[in-house]
Amino acid sequence: MNFPPDSKSYFEIVWKIVREIPSGxxxxxxQLASMIPPPPGVEEADYERYGAVWxxxxxxxxxxxxxxxxxxxxxxxxQGGVSLPADxxxxxxxxxxxxxxxxxxxxxxxxxxxxxxxxxxxxEWLRENRLLTPKPLKKPxxxxxxxxxxx
DNA sequence: CGTTTGACTACGC
DNA sequence: CGCGTAGCCAAAC
Numbered sequence: 001m002n003f004p005p006d007s008k009s010y011f012e013i014v015w016k017i018v019r020e021i022p023s024g025x026x027x028x029x030x031q032l033a034s035m036i037p038p039p040p041g042v043e044e045a046d047y048e049r050y051g052a053v054w055x056x057x058x059x060x061x062x063x064x065x066x067x068x069x070x071x072x073x074x075x076x077x078x079q080g081g082v083s084l085p086a087d088x089x090x091x092x093x094x095x096x097x098x099x100x101x102x103x104x105x106x107x108x109x110x111x112x113x114x115x116x117x118x119x120x121x122x123x124e125w126l127r128e129n130r131l132l133t134p135k136p137l138k139k140p141x142x143x144x145x146x147x148x149x150x151x
Numbered sequence: 152c153g154t155t156t157g158a159c160t161a162c163g164c
Numbered sequence: 165c166g167c168g169t170a171g172c173c174a175a176a177c
Contacts, residue, residue: 029159050172052159057174059158075158083158090158108165
């Protein structure tokens, strides 16, 4: 399917959402896309598949646009890892910025989304902006409800 | 003007 | 748990 007819406008929406991500937590490309309704003329199936790619392009466009206030470092891939070339300067900066915010990386360079994953903006904010409920950053398996920890 | 290349993911080994 | 692949297309080379 084609790139959104008005990619600039799509980017703006992505940036708007990213600005809502609090310090110390992270979102993913897929989660961002899940909050944005499919642009006009885009089949839902296609959107589900490539929405994350568009979110990535939106992030790619950040530094070169009037979007310096977008906390781009808080967007990672579905596995909780930095998606820039591992040896790039930008990747190093992203990791550093996140650590500065208190986000921890595992030995393999991944962030535990169960701990640092974003739940999304308040329902009211979503409604005001005509956006959808984000897909959870999952793995309900690890923090078993009902299983209490004794210290 | 043909090729390569992405700030993605889910899926299969 | 890690690596490769498909699907898709605009842009940079």
